Amino acid sequence: xxxxxxxxxxxxxxxxxxxxxxxxxxxxxxxxxxxxxxxxxxxxxxxxxxxxxxxxxxxxxxxxxxxxxxxxxxxxxxxxxxxxxxxxxxxxxxxxxxxxxxxxxxxxxxxxxxxxxxxxxxxxxxxxxxxxxxxxxxxxxxxxxxxxxxxxxxxxxxxxxxxxxxxxxxxxxxxxxxxxxxxxxxxxxxxxxxxxxxxxxxxxxxxxxxxxxxxxxxxxxxxxxxxxxxxxxxxxxxxxxxxxxxxxxxxxxxxxxxxxxxxxxxxxxxxxxxxxxxxxxxxxxxxxxxxxxxxxxxxxxxxxxxxxxxxxxxxxxxxxxxxxxxxxxxxxxxxxxxxxxxxxxxxxxxxxxxxxxxxxxxxxxxxxxxxxxxxxxxxxxxxxxxxxxxxxxxxxxxxxxx
Amino acid sequence: xxxxxxxxxxxxxxxxxxxxxxxxxxxxxxxxxxxxxxxxxxxxxxxxxxxxxxxxxxxxxxxxxxxxxxxxxxxxxxxxxxxxxxxxxxxxxxxxxxxxxxxxxxxxxxxxxxxxxxxxxxxxxxxxxxxxxxxxxxxxxxxxxxxxxxxxxxxxxxxxxxxxxxxxxxxxxxxxxxxxxxxxxxxxxxxxxxxxxxxxxxxxxxxxxxxxxxxxxxxxxxxxxxxxxxxxxxxxxxxxxxxxxxxxxxxxxxxxxxxxxxxxxxxxxxxxxxxxxxxxxxxxxxxxxxxxxxxxxxxxxxxxxxxxxxxxxxxxxxxxxxxxxxxxxxxxxxxxxxxxxxxxxxxxxxxxxxxxxxxxxxxxxxxxxxxxxxxxxxxxxxxxxxxxxxxxxxxxxxxxxx
Numbered sequence: 001x002x003x004x005x006x007x008x009x010x011x012x013x014x015x016x017x018x019x020x021x022x023x024x025x026x027x028x029x030x031x032x033x034x035x036x037x038x039x040x041x042x043x044x045x046x047x048x049x050x051x052x053x054x055x056x057x058x059x060x061x062x063x064x065x066x067x068x069x070x071x072x073x074x075x076x077x078x079x080x081x082x083x084x085x086x087x088x089x090x091x092x093x094x095x096x097x098x099x100x101x102x103x104x105x106x107x108x109x110x111x112x113x114x115x116x117x118x119x120x121x122x123x124x125x126x127x128x129x130x131x132x133x134x135x136x137x138x139x140x141x142x143x144x145x146x147x148x149x150x151x152x153x154x155x156x157x158x159x160x161x162x163x164x165x166x167x168x169x170x171x172x173x174x175x176x177x178x179x180x181x182x183x184x185x186x187x188x189x190x191x192x193x194x195x196x197x198x199x200x201x202x203x204x205x206x207x208x209x210x211x212x213x214x215x216x217x218x219x220x221x222x223x224x225x226x227x228x229x230x231x232x233x234x235x236x237x238x239x240x241x242x243x244x245x246x247x248x249x250x251x252x253x254x255x256x257x258x259x260x261x262x263x264x265x266x267x268x269x270x271x272x273x274x275x276x277x278x279x280x281x282x283x284x285x286x287x288x289x290x291x292x293x294x295x296x297x298x299x300x301x302x303x304x305x306x307x308x309x310x311x312x313x314x315x316x317x318x319x320x321x322x323x324x325x326x327x328x329x330x331x332x333x334x335x336x337x338x339x340x341x342x343x344x345x346x347x348x349x350x351x352x353x354x355x356x357x358x359x360x361x362x363x364x365x366x367x368x369x370x371x372x373x374x375x376x377x378x379x380x381x382x383x384x385x386x387x388x389x390x391x392x393x394x395x396x397x398x399x400x401x402x
Numbered sequence: 403x404x405x406x407x408x409x410x411x412x413x414x415x416x417x418x419x420x421x422x423x424x425x426x427x428x429x430x431x432x433x434x435x436x437x438x439x440x441x442x443x444x445x446x447x448x449x450x451x452x453x454x455x456x457x458x459x460x461x462x463x464x465x466x467x468x469x470x471x472x473x474x475x476x477x478x479x480x481x482x483x484x485x486x487x488x489x490x491x492x493x494x495x496x497x498x499x500x501x502x503x504x505x506x507x508x509x510x511x512x513x514x515x516x517x518x519x520x521x522x523x524x525x526x527x528x529x530x531x532x533x534x535x536x537x538x539x540x541x542x543x544x545x546x547x548x549x550x551x552x553x554x555x556x557x558x559x560x561x562x563x564x565x566x567x568x569x570x571x572x573x574x575x576x577x578x579x580x581x582x583x584x585x586x587x588x589x590x591x592x593x594x595x596x597x598x599x600x601x602x603x604x605x606x607x608x609x610x611x612x613x614x615x616x617x618x619x620x621x622x623x624x625x626x627x628x629x630x631x632x633x634x635x636x637x638x639x640x641x642x643x644x645x646x647x648x649x650x651x652x653x654x655x656x657x658x659x660x661x662x663x664x665x666x667x668x669x670x671x672x673x674x675x676x677x678x679x680x681x682x683x684x685x686x687x688x689x690x691x692x693x694x695x696x697x698x699x700x701x702x703x704x705x706x707x708x709x710x711x712x713x714x715x716x717x718x719x720x721x722x723x724x725x726x727x728x729x730x731x732x733x734x735x736x737x738x739x740x741x742x743x744x745x746x747x748x749x750x751x752x753x754x755x756x757x758x759x760x761x762x763x764x765x766x767x768x769x770x771x772x773x774x775x776x777x778x779x780x781x782x783x784x785x786x787x788x789x790x791x792x793x794x795x796x797x798x799x800x801x802x803x804x
Contacts, residue, residue, distance in 0.1 A: 006636035013518035019664035023471030069425030116415035234408035248677035262421035274676035275650035
């Protein structure tokens with residue numbers, strides 16, 4: 001008997017992304033992705049938390065939203081109220097918080113609540129790839145603002161806002177990662193935050209603050225969040241547990257005024273985010289978050305030092321970078337002759353994964369010879385071996401490092 | 403100092419759903435939602451599974467996708483391969499399965515891969531509200547096929563397909579819940595499945611099989627899945643752990659040919675579904691699923707009996723229903739004078755939540771005096787008290803039951 005195979009192709013709508021490739025496992029030296037440090041994962045604490053919270057209230061898993069309703073597990077939101085006050089100077093209540101399936105769902109909810117095809121938004125020129133891609137997929141135009149060592153350049157933003165206004169364009173939001181910016185790791189100083197809020201108010205543009213790396217500043221001290229500094233309820237704030245506890249847990253959150261929260265909530269038609277992860281995080285974090293994060297930071301800082309030393313050893317002057325004050329990635333400039341998009345497949349073939357600069361910027365030309373190297377998930381040995389291997393690949397292809 | 407509040411309203415795009423209302427807790431007698439039986443939740447088993455799997459491989463939580471890649475935790479997919487073979491006669495491999503954040507994300511992925519505004523699909527006339535709403539929100543026209551006590555009426559489907567073809571319309575899919583249909587709880591017999599597949603092949607329309615209640619048949623025996631019976635790879639199959647383990651875990655799955663799976667995977671930009679839930683389910687289900695489900699069924703069946711007895715006691719002949727062979731809901735017909743949409747707010751005010759028929763049907767007129775009553779989450783006492791209270795509300799408003 002012959003079996004014919006149904007052809008779905010004629011049924012597909014226009015505008016779908018290309019088909020995904022089969023997954024073939026990870027490469028040996030994976031410097032990509034927001035993966036975290038497995039050794040710093042608080043495993044015993046999470047195991048104890050799972051046991052305690054399941055014994056106490058596990059049967060609530062039989063109900064969508066448990067006893068907490070559609071905004072997510074109440075105890076996790078209560079933890080966040082305290083954490084955001086302590087760390088980011090944010091005053092909010094549990095009712096101002098929506099738990100999401102990672103901050104990626106938060107990005108989607110904000111975007112689908114505010115954006116339509118043809119809209120314009122303002123972002124940092126070098127920017128998280130996932131944010132750029134989401135905008136382009138929605139047919140939204142992101143206007144990039146250049147960064148310097150203190151983050152978003154306010155003078156450039158003022159010019160762009162004035163220019164857009166002269167064209168009759170009101171951007172839907174200004175998206176910023178002001179605290180350990182991705183990929184530059186810059187931290188926007190308080191006076192720039194004040195200036196940013198003032199400009200946003202002047203032009204009637206809300207701010208979209210992505211704060212997912214802010215806990216990972218080596219010093220443990222950070223400027224207040226834009227959300228905390230605003231007096232106009234014009235900031236939508238998102239955060240994540242991916243960078244402080246574990247990315248595979250997929251738990252993020254939005255803090256926003258009810259006027260816009262209620263619209264986002266109407267779009268969250270997933271019957272809630274995963275309850276077990278919320279429960280375990282609430283149980284663990286309420287007791288241990290404040291002690292865990294400094295341990296994680298120390299481990300990450302040590303790996304960053306290994307990465308920077310390895311780059312100096314194997315790339316010498318051919319790799320330029322600033323010493324980041326926090327985070328899990330390094331934004332590296334290679335000599336102008338290096339095309340990161342060409343380096344990418346050559347590195348991949350040698351078992352090394354990198355994020356090519358042009359995928360993390362709306363200024364493709366300026367980012368052409370840049371790389372984003374994530375260091376949290378590799379061991380110290382893998383970092384130094386991986387950098388050495390990358391230097392070999394780069395040298396053979398481009399003549400750098402010498 | 404005066405604080406002005408930013409007005410987001412002018413920034414909102416057209417077509418957003420209405421703002422969500424603040425959540426005010428659950429009513430006393432909640433007969434809505436696919437909530438499950440808290441007493442039948444295998445809590446000790448889940449606690450032991452969490453401990454075991456976290457101790458063995460908890461550190462993989464530091465990596466997006468763990469060691470399993472974007473299709474979800476490998477051990478859970480391996481469990482499903484065996485379970486689907488055993489229960490539904492489906493032959494597939496772990497590579498044919500995509501783990502999703504509940505079957506709601508599965509619905510979204512299938513819809514966004516196949517549908518565009520203006521498209522037509524075929525569904526069962528009485529149908530899961532979430533499926534109907536998703537289609538309407540996308541600007542897709544659902545054509546309803548009437549059901550009888552054996553589910554989808556093949557003669558009616560043949561007529562609709564012929565009629566659409568004569569108008570030059572090729573429906574994008576036929577969506578069906580063939581095994582414990584929601585809300586009618588009907589089970590499509592094998593010969594109708596064969597006829598359905600034949601018709602689908604004749605008209606070149608793929609099938610979208612939603613199988614999330616199929617484990618809950620009292621007898622434990624079910625017809626083969628359409629996916630299993632098809633010889634043409636023209637069925638997309640979705641399932642869930644919500645109805646067999648716990649809904650708040652938010653774990654579902656899709657089984658589909660790679661040609662269409664690879665397009666859905668490209669749209670799943672959430673960096674994976676929650677890993678802890680997947681890990682705990684895999685660990686628990688591999689050892690205990692086959693023993694747990696009969697215990698759950700027995701508990702559910704007992705609650706259904708209480709519901710039916712309560713309806714007979716308090717509604718008498720005013721409530722008509724068939725005795726379902728499985729599931730967690732009863733589709734009840736009240737006298738024609740009862741308008742379920744008017745009953746809904748009156749019941750709500752009396753602390754009783756119901757699903758009004760018109761929200762679970764594309765034939766609003768026929769469903770006007772129908773209700774969907776979910777029984778898994780309430781205790782036996784709550785079921786009988788809730789039905790008595792509902793009878794009071796109904797009597798005062800409509801004169802039925804007498």
